[in-house]
Amino acid sequence: MKSSRLISILLLLQTRGRMTAAQLAEELEVSVRTVYRDVEALGAAGVPLYGDAGHAGGYRLLDGYRTRLTGLTTDEAEALFLAGVPGPAAQLGLGSVLATAQLKVRAALPAELRGHADRISGRFHLDAPGWYADADETPYLPAVADAVWHSRVLHVRYRRWREPTDVERRLEPYGLVLKAGRWYVVAGPGPRTFRVDQILELTASDEEFTRPDDFELAAYWAAYQRDFHDRLRQGEALVRLAPGVRPDGPMAVAVRDNGRTDEEGWTLVTVPIESVDHAHGEFLRLGADIEVLRPVALRERIAATVRELMARYG
Known part of the structure; x- marks a missing residue:
């Protein structure tokens, strides 16, 4: 319009x-x-x-001219307050800034939109971390965020999963990503991805860097996730699922893409797996509702576990 x-x-x-x-x-x-x-x-x-x-x-x-936010629609005003994330903002050291900004926006809204915004704030709350994970300690997050904002180089001591575990790195931080309650910094050269909670020591420098003009944080993160999942699940397993089973995650996607029903009413499906060890634990969660047909090593591993359980429980 x-x-x-x-x-x-x-x-x-x-x-x-x-x-x-x-x-x-x-x-x-x-x-x-x-x-x-x-x-x-x-x-x-x-x-x-x-x-x-x-x-x-x-x-x-004209310099100094500002328009009030009277052009917001009801849906836009509601979305604005629904997008407020006080937890992450506080971690970044911006909790009070966010509260002040929302207060100013609220004051500028017409009365009818202000009521909608208040109702959204009172009825919806975003809590990003999962149930079974404690919040990561990220004492260096504000310093990383400041370096991202001002394009300043960071020197860090970082703990990674492979040997040598503790390494020194020079980072050019391009952006921060919050994924499932965990903060990641995307940094050059590369770029590469680092968990902020694994930074053991940090020294901020006055050295500035130039962020690549063609770098887009959202596009990089989408590609990074695709590559992560491709590298994570390099094997396959052929399994049968009992009637009525409703799997989740990658197995649900596999059922949708290639599942077929056999003569006994079970669903035959090829599922991507990370490894025999990982699939062994994941498939055992389904108990008698799943049968592994191949690979043979996985089928034999699960059969051995079942025999051990029978012996233990009589």
């Missing part, structure tokens, strides 16, 4: 400063001609918006 697009132009210019018509058109996914018409409409409405010609030209707002 045109009114929504006009508000978007105002907010873009307010937050980013000078922008060309082509940049606005690309951001809003409209034609440059549409941007020209919208800019004329804003000017006719009294918005102090100026256009400069030339290579370094573009549109900008």
Whole structure:
């Protein structure tokens, strides 16, 4: 809608400063001609918006001009307060900043939207960590976040899983990721991924680095997760699942993709596995509701465990 697009132009210019018509058109996914018409409409409405010609030209707002957030829709106001994550913000040292920012936004909202935002805050709460894991101690998280923000090099002593376990690393921190309650820093050169809770010592430097122009944190993390899962599950197991079994995780995906029902009503499915040791523990959780057909080593391993249990329990 045109009114929504006009508000978007105002907010873009307010937050980013000078922008060309082509940049606005690309951001809003409209034609440059549409941007020209919208800019004329804003000017006719009294918005102090100026256009400069030339290579370094573009549109900008008069210095000091700010628009109030009256253009927010009900859904946008609700989403804004639902996105508040006080726990992670506090870990980053931004707890009070987040609270103050939400207070200012709330004060700027019209009364009807303020009521919706209050209802969201009172009825939804985000708790990212899992049930069975204690929160990681991340004493260096604020320092890492500061280095990310200011593009400063870090020198750390880091604990990894393989020998030698404790290593010295020079990091150029590009960004932070919170995954399932655990913080990761993505850092160059590479880039590579490091768990923040495994940083044993940290020294911040005044040395600045240049973040690659083509680096996108979200795209990197998506590719990193895909690669992680590909490397993690390099084997396969052929299993039968009893009727009525509702598996979860990778097995549920495998059932959806290649599961088929045999003459006894069991589901025959090929499942990706990390290793025989790992699959042994995972499959035993299903008890008599699963039968491993292959690999033979896994079938024999589970059969041996069953014999041991029979002997122990009589």
